[in-house]
Each structure stands twice: as C-alpha cells, then as structure tokens.
Amino acid sequence: MKNSINNAFKVAKKENRPALISYTVCGDNTKDKSLQILNSISKDLDIAEWGIPHNCPTADGKDIQNSSYRALQNGIRLNDIFKLVKRFKKTKPSKPMILMGYYQMIFNYGDKKFIRKCKEVGVDGLIVVDLSFPDNKNFAELCKKNSICFVQLIAPTTTVKRMKEIIKSSHEMIYMISSISTTGSALKYSIKRIIKNYNVIKKIKPSKNVVIGFGITEKTISNLRSADGLVVGSAICREITRSLKDRQNPVTNVSKLVRKLKNKII
Amino acid sequence: MIKLKKKTPLIDQHDKFGFYGNKFGGNYCxxxxxxxxxxxxxxxxxxxxxxxxxxxxxxxFKHYLGGETPFFKLENLTRHLGGAQIWCKDVSAINGDAxxxxxxxxxxxxxxxxxxxxxxxxxxxxxxxxxxxxxxxxxxxxxxxxxxxxxxxxxxxxxxxxxxxxxxxxxxxxxxxxxxxxxxxxxxxxxxxxxxxxxxxxxxxxxxxxxxxxxWSTSQISRELKKQLIKEFGEIPKLKLINVIGGGSSALGFWNEFIDFDKKHVELIGVEAKYAAPLSTNAKVAILHGAAQYCLTDKEGQIAETHSLSAGLDYPGSSPLHGLLKDSGRARYTNASDKEALAAFKLITKLEDIRPSLEPAHAWSECIRLAPKLKKSDVLVVNNCGKGYKDKKIYIEQLGYYPK
The missing domain is CATH 3.40.50.1100 (Rossmann fold)
Structure with a gap:
C-alpha cells in the first residue's frame, strides 16, 4: 500500500501517458451512488480522489459546490466517508485513494484521530485545500509517519523561492493549480503558460510526480498530456448534475465521460 | 488562560503564523x-x-467622513432607568452612517x-x-x-x-x-x-x-472617545463599554485604546444576537473563512445556520480577536434576542433623539438591562454604531411604526 501512489505514476509513465485522476464528491448524490460511480470509473483511473463535502468551501466553483450540497443534503458524514473508502479499497486494494477537503472537517474530528482513521480504512493520500505551507508542516509530518502522502499544492502565484521550500517538504505527489481560479472555471491561461509553470516545478525536482488540476475538461486534457498526471473534477461533477437533471443514470454517463478522457491521453 | 501583552496593540499580538494565543486566527487559505x-x-x-x-x-476621516463623531449623555434614559449614567458614542453620525x-x-x-x-x-x-x-x-x-x-x-x-x-x-x-x-x-x-x-x-x-x-481602521472610534472622556470627566472614569458583536469590527474599534486598562476600571461588554452567538454560548473553535475562531457548527463540523432579524449579526463566526479577548478574560460576552433589541429601540427612540439600527439596538438592550443595577457614579458608554433608516421597513413590520 505504501507506494501505491508512486506505482500508479510508474505504470502511467511506462505507458507513456499522464496518470488520470478523478475528483468526485463522496456521497454525491447518495452514499451508494458515489461508490458505484467510483467503482465504475476506476478501471480507467490511475488515482481516485474523493472530496469531503463542507458547507463553506472557499476555493470551489459552482460545480463542486453543487455536488457537495447534494451529498450533504443526503446526510453524508465523515464516518460514512471512512466506511465507503473501506468498501472501495476492499474491492480495489491497489487503486490509490486520496481524500480532499477543507481543514475544518479534519480539525473538528481531531488531526490525529482523522489520520489514524484514514490509515485504518486505506486512504493513500490527503489534500487539504486551505492548509497551506508552512502551516501544514506538523500535519504533513503526521501523515508521513502514518504512510499517508500529504499532497502539497502549488499555485501560479507561488514564488520560486516558496516553490522550492514546498517541494522540499512535499511527499510523492504535488498538485499544481493551473490558473488563478476556483475549481472548475475555464482555463484562464494558455496551455503554453501552464506547461511553462509546470516545467519550472519539474526542473526544481524532476523526480516528484506533479499533477495539474483546475479547469481540465475533455477539450483541454490532451494538450496537457505531457504532465505526470491530470486531475479532472468539476467536469465530472457537472456530468453528474446534468445526468440527475435529465433523469439519466449518472453511473453510466460519468463512466462514458471518464473513458473519453482516458482515450484522449493514451 | 491566555495573557494579553501590555503596550502591544491587540492586532499585533499574533505569532509568525498569524495566531493569537496559539489558538485563534491563522491563515487557512x-x-x-x-x-x-x-x-x-x-x-x-x-x-x-x-x-x-x-x-x-x-x-x-476628517473631510470625507466628517471628522469626530459626537459623544453625549442620554439624560432622559439615565433618569428613566435610574442607575448608571448612560452615554452615547454616536458613530452613526459619521458620513456613511456606520x-x-x-x-x-x-x-x-x-x-x-x-x-x-x-x-x-x-x-x-x-x-x-x-x-x-x-x-x-x-x-x-x-x-x-x-x-x-x-x-x-x-x-x-x-x-x-x-x-x-x-x-x-x-x-x-x-x-x-x-x-x-x-x-x-x-x-x-x-x-x-x-x-x-x-x-x-x-x-x-x-x-x-x-x-x-x-x-486598525475602526480604532479611530476609541481614539476619539478617549479624548472625549478626558474632556468630559477630566480623566478616564470607571467605565463599561457596551458594543454589539456580529463579526466584531465596531467593538474592536470602540475598545482598542482601552485594552490595557484593568477590567475593573474599564469593562468591555460585547452583545451578540441570541441565535448567532458563538462567544456567549460557548461555541467550539472552528475554521471559518480563513481563521480559527469561536463559531457555531453542527456536530460534524459543518458551519451552522444562524438567525437574527439583524442582517449584520446573522453570522455564525466571530473575530479571532474576540476569541482572544474572551479567553484572556478581558471582555465578557452576552446576547440579546430580536425581541429585546426591538424593545430597546422602542424605549430609546421614545426618550432620545437617536435612531439606532437593529445592530446597536442589541447593545442598547444590554445597557437597559444593566443600568438600573448600577450606581450613579458608574458610566456606561454604548457605541451607537449604525443608523436606523436601513431597518425602517423591519421596524415598521415589527413595531408598527418608525419614529420621526
């Protein structure tokens, strides 16, 4: 389990493609449905990311807000999320699972208790949107001790000096935010500019797996295929919203979308 | 208990990570x-x-906002309540009304x-x-x-x-x-x-x-008040400074210059809206909008919904600086209901010429509760931090009238 995130990148690299990482909100639109969606798309995924819904998300755009809202309306709780992760890992033990959320949800549960629970159910990595460097030092250390990858984020506003420090304290995966935006808005920067930012990070430490996220869709994904990994979140959440609105099955629709995304990068 | 540092502005009492008392604030962004x-x-x-x-x-501040806001005694209210002297720092007189x-x-x-x-x-x-x-x-x-x-x-x-x-x-x-x-x-x-x-x-x-x-910006209020008090009393008398708390910006401004005083000399009293009252109802510390603070949440840690007739107070969190003032024991916090705030508005406007908005009406409510229990030598100052015209419709709905 320890190196499952690294392995996922190795496999993708061997196939000469970026790792495909999905982001969906756990419990969207129901607990079971969100697990069904993830189970169904996981064959096309290298890493699965599940969002922990929070009702004051200050970095999410409309699509993920909608997903979180649905999940919360249907009563998802942190302990349900742990149970669902356990169920997912039971059938797909080698598929890395990253939980992503806001620090309030962890803080309220208790840092140590949260990390212990993550380890227990098989969480491989954590992204905490609003726990940035250097405030996350202790938390990241605690993750490391429990063999959980703490994923540091780097934004277009991050200075090179700060970038170096972040990379130094990072674990096996780094998340690069594509442009100055919340999740899900259209890419504000040109592909060239995004790749340029990406290369700055890679140059500092080539061995780190750097994934790009925020605003990646069916249209843009193939242009960014030189990255180590690509995260698609809002586009999937949008597809769930559309499916529910049109009274279609989100499981089949999302699976089709993820298959298409995969085809664009192989 | 957290100890405040003397002679250090309250806003500067944080560590290099932006935390006050190792507990409040920070940069969760x-x-x-x-x-x-x-x-x-x-x-x-x-x-x-x-x-x-x-x-x-x-x-x-002087030419665009109109300069110093008035400070005066409410003679009629003082007589009516028959206890402490009641004074008003009428911040609502500023150009901009709050x-x-x-x-x-x-x-x-x-x-x-x-x-x-x-x-x-x-x-x-x-x-x-x-x-x-x-x-x-x-x-x-x-x-x-x-x-x-x-x-x-x-x-x-x-x-x-x-x-x-x-x-x-x-x-x-x-x-x-x-x-x-x-x-x-x-x-x-x-x-x-x-x-x-x-x-x-x-x-x-x-x-x-x-x-x-x-x-830092609102502290202008207490800089003025300090001068006005000395002009009126020749010294800083034994005081209670009553202020409404939503996020807490007006109270911080109203209290800033008085933080270093002993609380027996200058007591700081914050008044929240009853159903949006993290400081006075022992809420837990939570992370909201980038900072750790006393905040109403549910058991899962989701931010709770609040209720107040007053839009300015209808907020689940509170300033990290108020967390610091509460935990250091420097300020105390209480709350008032919609009904109490409305009753306060009714009484104040019957006796005096000021027209507080719903927010300071909560502070007036605490003043009315407190004054009769105190002595004539006690001085209560209320920050009348907002003008009532914006709530005219709500006052008419609730009370049937809006005074001239």
Whole structure:
C-alpha cells in the first residue's frame, strides 16, 4: 500500500501517458451512488480522489459546490466517508485513494484521530485545500509517519523561492493549480503558460510526480498530456448534475465521460 | 488562560503564523491566496508606519467622513432607568452612517496604494457595502459587492446606495443566502482574481491581514472617545463599554485604546444576537473563512445556520480577536434576542433623539438591562454604531411604526 501512489505514476509513465485522476464528491448524490460511480470509473483511473463535502468551501466553483450540497443534503458524514473508502479499497486494494477537503472537517474530528482513521480504512493520500505551507508542516509530518502522502499544492502565484521550500517538504505527489481560479472555471491561461509553470516545478525536482488540476475538461486534457498526471473534477461533477437533471443514470454517463478522457491521453 | 501583552496593540499580538494565543486566527487559505495576502501584509505594515499615508487617512476621516463623531449623555434614559449614567458614542453620525465607513475608506486607500484597480467586498447589513461603494467611487476604483439574496431584500435601502454609487452588487443565492455565504463567495472571487483585485473583508475576520486592517481602521472610534472622556470627566472614569458583536469590527474599534486598562476600571461588554452567538454560548473553535475562531457548527463540523432579524449579526463566526479577548478574560460576552433589541429601540427612540439600527439596538438592550443595577457614579458608554433608516421597513413590520 505504501507506494501505491508512486506505482500508479510508474505504470502511467511506462505507458507513456499522464496518470488520470478523478475528483468526485463522496456521497454525491447518495452514499451508494458515489461508490458505484467510483467503482465504475476506476478501471480507467490511475488515482481516485474523493472530496469531503463542507458547507463553506472557499476555493470551489459552482460545480463542486453543487455536488457537495447534494451529498450533504443526503446526510453524508465523515464516518460514512471512512466506511465507503473501506468498501472501495476492499474491492480495489491497489487503486490509490486520496481524500480532499477543507481543514475544518479534519480539525473538528481531531488531526490525529482523522489520520489514524484514514490509515485504518486505506486512504493513500490527503489534500487539504486551505492548509497551506508552512502551516501544514506538523500535519504533513503526521501523515508521513502514518504512510499517508500529504499532497502539497502549488499555485501560479507561488514564488520560486516558496516553490522550492514546498517541494522540499512535499511527499510523492504535488498538485499544481493551473490558473488563478476556483475549481472548475475555464482555463484562464494558455496551455503554453501552464506547461511553462509546470516545467519550472519539474526542473526544481524532476523526480516528484506533479499533477495539474483546475479547469481540465475533455477539450483541454490532451494538450496537457505531457504532465505526470491530470486531475479532472468539476467536469465530472457537472456530468453528474446534468445526468440527475435529465433523469439519466449518472453511473453510466460519468463512466462514458471518464473513458473519453482516458482515450484522449493514451 | 491566555495573557494579553501590555503596550502591544491587540492586532499585533499574533505569532509568525498569524495566531493569537496559539489558538485563534491563522491563515487557512488556498495556496493561490498566499502570495497576494503576503504582499498585502507587507504593504499594510509599511503604510501604517508611513506618515504620508496616515496624513492621507486622517484627511479622509476628517473631510470625507466628517471628522469626530459626537459623544453625549442620554439624560432622559439615565433618569428613566435610574442607575448608571448612560452615554452615547454616536458613530452613526459619521458620513456613511456606520463604523464600516472607516474600514471601507482605509481599504480603498490601500487598494489605491497597491496599484490594483478593482476592489471586492462582502456585506450583510449593507453598511460595509455602501461605504465601500462610495469610497471606491471617490477613489475611482471598480467595486463589486457580494451580498446574500435574503439580505438584499431586507436591506434594500443600502443596496440602492451601492448601485447608485456605481458598484456592482453580486447576489449570492447559496446556503442560507446571508452574510456567511456572501463572505465565502467574495473569497472565491478573490481566489480567482487576486492578481488585479483587492479584497476588502467586511469585518475583523478572515486571514490575519484582513482582520488587522479592519480593526486598525475602526480604532479611530476609541481614539476619539478617549479624548472625549478626558474632556468630559477630566480623566478616564470607571467605565463599561457596551458594543454589539456580529463579526466584531465596531467593538474592536470602540475598545482598542482601552485594552490595557484593568477590567475593573474599564469593562468591555460585547452583545451578540441570541441565535448567532458563538462567544456567549460557548461555541467550539472552528475554521471559518480563513481563521480559527469561536463559531457555531453542527456536530460534524459543518458551519451552522444562524438567525437574527439583524442582517449584520446573522453570522455564525466571530473575530479571532474576540476569541482572544474572551479567553484572556478581558471582555465578557452576552446576547440579546430580536425581541429585546426591538424593545430597546422602542424605549430609546421614545426618550432620545437617536435612531439606532437593529445592530446597536442589541447593545442598547444590554445597557437597559444593566443600568438600573448600577450606581450613579458608574458610566456606561454604548457605541451607537449604525443608523436606523436601513431597518425602517423591519421596524415598521415589527413595531408598527418608525419614529420621526
């Protein structure tokens, strides 16, 4: 389990493609449905990311807000999320699972208790949107001790000096935010500019797996295929919203979308 | 118990991570915001020591906001309640009708200094929104105000002001459609536009720098009050300073100069709205809008919905600085219900010429409760921090009239 995130990148690299990482909100639109969606798309995924819904998300755009809202309306709780992760890992033990959320949800549960629970159910990595460097030092250390990858984020506003420090304290995966935006808005920067930012990070430490996220869709994904990994979140959440609105099955629709995304990068 | 440092401004009593008393505040924000808020912190630290900037601020406070706000005794109310002397620091007399005028003006000045052309802010009662819109117009900045749709309809007069001043009012229809959602949406806007936009957070909340700017700006109130007290009494008498608390920006301004006094000499009393009262109901510490603070949540840690007739108080969190003042025992916090605030408005306006908005009506309610129990030599000062016209419709609905 320890190196499952690294392995996922190795496999993708061997196939000469970026790792495909999905982001969906756990419990969207129901607990079971969100697990069904993830189970169904996981064959096309290298890493699965599940969002922990929070009702004051200050970095999410409309699509993920909608997903979180649905999940919360249907009563998802942190302990349900742990149970669902356990169920997912039971059938797909080698598929890395990253939980992503806001620090309030962890803080309220208790840092140590949260990390212990993550380890227990098989969480491989954590992204905490609003726990940035250097405030996350202790938390990241605690993750490391429990063999959980703490994923540091780097934004277009991050200075090179700060970038170096972040990379130094990072674990096996780094998340690069594509442009100055919340999740899900259209890419504000040109592909060239995004790749340029990406290369700055890679140059500092080539061995780190750097994934790009925020605003990646069916249209843009193939242009960014030189990255180590690509995260698609809002586009999937949008597809769930559309499916529910049109009274279609989100499981089949999302699976089709993820298959298409995969085809664009192989 | 946390100990306050003497002779250090309250806003500066944080560690290098922005925490007060190792517990409140911090910078819980997305990586994208880190650099912009660091730049802003640097700029603010420079400006607050820059004589030219301070002169400019004072010039605006004097000539644009109208200078010192009045301080006077409420003779009729004092006689009626028959206890302590009741005094009013009438901040609502400022051009802009509320203490938010200081904070909005300073933010617009800082925005100008930073070279950014856009300014964005959140508002609940609309006092900050209105003042920011006016300051932006004055300083030729493009202004966006985020406001919950529930607040847009209940504070319509202020919305009209904002639009007339040329600001874009962005309706926020998520969650409870009130201040908490407006702040979230405004922060999201900043995350997406921090390269050209200055974020003016409407209260002493948010990441470290935002609450510092806010409390620094409103502290003008206590600088004036201190002088006015000495002029009136020849010294700082035994005082109780009563202030309403939403996020807590007016109280911080009203109390700032008196923090170092012994609490037996100058007592600080904060009054929250009964169903939005994290400080007076022993709420847990939670992370909201970038900072650790006393905040109402459910068991799962989700931010709780609140209720108050007053849009400015309808907020689940509180300034990290109030967490510090509570835990150090320097201030005490209580609350008042909608009904109590309305009753206070009724009595005050019957006896006196002031017309408080719903927010300070909560502080008046505590004053009315307290005064009869005290001696004639005790001095109660209430910060009348907002004008009532914006709540005229609500007062008429609730009381059947709005006094002349």
């Amino acid at each position: 997305a990586e994208t915001m880190r650099k912009p808020i660091e730049d802003l912190s640097r700029l603010f630290e420079k400006l607050r020591r820059d004589r030219k900037f301070l002169k400019k601020r004072d010039h605006y 203490h938010k005028a200081y904070h909005a003006t300073v933010n617009a000045l800082i925005c100008k200094e930073s070279g950014k052309r856009y300014i964005a802010g959140d508002t609940g009662a609309g006092m900050f929104g209105k003042n920011l819109a006016m300051a932006a117009k004055k300083m030729n900045l493009k202004c966006k105000i985020f406001m919950g749709t529930k607040d847009i309809s209940r504070q319509a007069p202020n919305v009209k002001f904002m639009r007339d001043a040329g600001a874009e009012v962005v309706p926020v229809d998520s969650g409870s459609k009130t201040l908490v959602d407006a702040v979230s949406e405004c922060m999201r806007h900043y995350v997406s536009n921090c390269d050209n936009t200055h974020l003016a957070v409407g209260s002493a909340i948010g990441c470290n720098i935002f609450l510092k700017i806010c409390a």
